[in-house]
Amino acid sequence: MSLPTAEIVxxxxxxxxGVTINTNAAFIGEQLTKLGYEVRRVTSIRDDLELxxxxxxxxxxxxPNVIVVTGGLGPTYDDIQLEVIxxxxxxxxxxxxxxxxxxxxxxxxxxxxxxxxxxxxxxLPKTARVLDNGVGGAPGCHLIYKGMEIxxxxxxxxxxxxxxxxxxxxxxxxxxxxxxxxxxxxxxNCIESQIxxxxxxxxxxxxxxxxxxxxxxxxxVGIVIHIxxxxxxxxxxxxxxxxxLQKLFLENVPSIEIVPVEG
Amino acid sequence: MSLPTAEIVxxxxxxxxGVTINTNAAFIGEQLTKLGYEVRRVTSIRDDLELxxxxxxxxxxxxPNVIVVTGGLGPTYDDIQLEVIxxxxxxxxxxxxxxxxxxxxxxxxxxxxxxxxxxxxxxLPKTARVLDNGVGGAPGCHLIYKGMEIxxxxxxxxxxxxxxxxxxxxxxxxxxxxxxxxxxxxxxNCIESQIxxxxxxxxxxxxxxxxxxxxxxxxxVGIVIHIxxxxxxxxxxxxxxxxxLQKLFLENVPSIEIVPVEG
Numbered sequence: 422m423s424l425p426t427a428e429i430v431x432x433x434x435x436x437x438x439g440v441t442i443n444t445n446a447a448f449i450g451e452q453l454t455k456l457g458y459e460v461r462r463v464t465s466i467r468d469d470l471e472l473x474x475x476x477x478x479x480x481x482x483x484x485p486n487v488i489v490v491t492g493g494l495g496p497t498y499d500d501i502q503l504e505v506i507x508x509x510x511x512x513x514x515x516x517x518x519x520x521x522x523x524x525x526x527x528x529x530x531x532x533x534x535x536x537x538x539x540x541x542x543x544x545l546p547k548t549a550r551v552l553d554n555g556v557g558g559a560p561g562c563h564l565i566y567k568g569m570e571i572x573x574x575x576x577x578x579x580x581x582x583x584x585x586x587x588x589x590x591x592x593x594x595x596x597x598x599x600x601x602x603x604x605x606x607x608x609x610n611c612i613e614s615q616i617x618x619x620x621x622x623x624x625x626x627x628x629x630x631x632x633x634x635x636x637x638x639x640x641x642v643g644i645v646i647h648i649x650x651x652x653x654x655x656x657x658x659x660x661x662x663x664x665x666l667q668k669l670f671l672e673n674v675p676s677i678e679i680v681p682v683e684g
Numbered sequence: 685m686s687l688p689t690a691e692i693v694x695x696x697x698x699x700x701x702g703v704t705i706n707t708n709a710a711f712i713g714e715q716l717t718k719l720g721y722e723v724r725r726v727t728s729i730r731d732d733l734e735l736x737x738x739x740x741x742x743x744x745x746x747x748p749n750v751i752v753v754t755g756g757l758g759p760t761y762d763d764i765q766l767e768v769i770x771x772x773x774x775x776x777x778x779x780x781x782x783x784x785x786x787x788x789x790x791x792x793x794x795x796x797x798x799x800x801x802x803x804x805x806x807x808l809p810k811t812a813r814v815l816d817n818g819v820g821g822a823p824g825c826h827l828i829y830k831g832m833e834i835x836x837x838x839x840x841x842x843x844x845x846x847x848x849x850x851x852x853x854x855x856x857x858x859x860x861x862x863x864x865x866x867x868x869x870x871x872x873n874c875i876e877s878q879i880x881x882x883x884x885x886x887x888x889x890x891x892x893x894x895x896x897x898x899x900x901x902x903x904x905v906g907i908v909i910h911i912x913x914x915x916x917x918x919x920x921x922x923x924x925x926x927x928x929l930q931k932l933f934l935e936n937v938p939s940i941e942i943v944p945v946e947g
Binding site for chain 1: 697698699700701702703704705706707709710711712713714715717722723724725726727728729730731735739742758759760761762791794796799800801802821840875876877878880881883884887894896897898899910
């Protein structure tokens with residue numbers, strides 16, 4: 422079964438010069454995968470209008486079903502996300518009354534007024550729907566362009582997560598009814614090249630499943646095996662593949678141990 | 685001064701489904717930036733031969749000076765990095781004697797023999813130079829294609845770093861004589877939109893410098909200001925910009941505090 426596709430775009434020089442480790446991409450990738458989307462690419466690009474514009478035109482040509490953009494919604498000169506989206510889609514930036522209301526409320530509560538820099542954050546592409554930010558000042562937004570669902574989110578992880586969980590998860594869960602099934606277990610006392618032939622075999626027996634060994638899974642000690650699939654039959658197939666693989670490991674790899682894995 | 689450009693490519697479904705946080709990209713981005721390269725993009729792509737091939741053809745059209753690829757050098761079926769590089773460059777995969785020697789040595793020391801899966805890791809694109817792996821089994825390699833320097837590295841962070849530091853840093857340091865200067869300091873008791881007008885001003889006064897506020901810099905509490913530039917004059921200019929900016933902050937933002945930042 423072929424899944425709807427998604428791309429994640431992260432804006433910000435800090436991601437390219439190594440100042441920030443991109444934890445946003447992992448969070449969004451995990452969420453979109455659970456929601457039944459195949460995340461095709463994660464791209465970090467610079468806060469450079471020309472380069473970013475060129476990039477978004479390429480993304481739009483690939484026509485992913487969903488595009489999640491993070492970073493560059495703030496008040497400084499290099500916060501160019503919505504300017505780029507506006508230029509790439511041809512949707513003019515207009516002051517969004519609901520966004521302005523939310524920004525005003527946020528800063529008033531903190532004891533600050535509305536400066537030009539704060540008002541700038543209320544300029545959204547025409548037709549965009551505001552996604553309120555429950556943690557910070559910059560609201561996100563959602564627009565549909567040539568059939569693609571575009572979600573524009575801030576880069577600060579707590580703000581991004583807040584908007585993603587409250588707005589995007591329920592929206593996409595309703596939109597996509599395909600379900601993903603997965604199972605994981607961990608192997609101890611072995612190295613990856615010892616187990617490779619058996620993974621290759623099971624992968625051939627179940628070409629529709631994703632079967633993969635992760636030698637450095639979330640900083641755990643052993644090798645984590647991850648099996649997943651999508652669609653009606655896949656729950657059963659994932660279980661069968663797991664049993665076959667565990668049997669092969671125990672029969673063929675001396676001293677191997679199979680243990681459960683959390684998280 | 686315009687810098688030589690670089691792209692970082694990370695192969696592996698685990699990066700797209702959120703199983704792995706991409707720490708490799710931050711490490712490589714920081715190193716390349718210090719070496720005087722402008723990192724233009726970081727892209728994570730799936731272990732899918734067709735999609736990856738399409739992607740690399742795009743990268744080659746952009747002609748970055750340096751391309752660093754990580755992930756997918758191992759022994760399993762989905763370790764497709766060198767197959768993709770071979771197909772995208774037209775450089776046939778051939779058994780590299782030096783690579784095979786290194787692989788054999790590594791596994792012999794561990795008490796293992798040479799299986800077909802391990803021998804596969806010695807198949808390198810014709811003209812590639814082996815970069816020995818001091819930590820794991822899969823050697824990296826370096827090739828030049830249409831003037832672009834391509835470095836192929838494993839995805840396991842300790843192995844990637846070992847090869848990067850011992851082989852790539854000295855090679856690129858010799859190749860690129862441009863130096864980068866930077867300074868950082870931290871602001872306490874303020875929010876980003878309060879300081880935005882002064883950053884915008886200094887950015888206008890020094891258009892050749894990179895001046896940026898990071899509200900979530902390496903999990904620190906305050907807002908970190910990062911100023912950098914490249915070339916002869918930039919050491920002086922970075923210092924001048926820093927002084928102007930600090931003066932503006934102290935004069936205009938009530939209760940702001942400027943403190944040094946480590947790391």
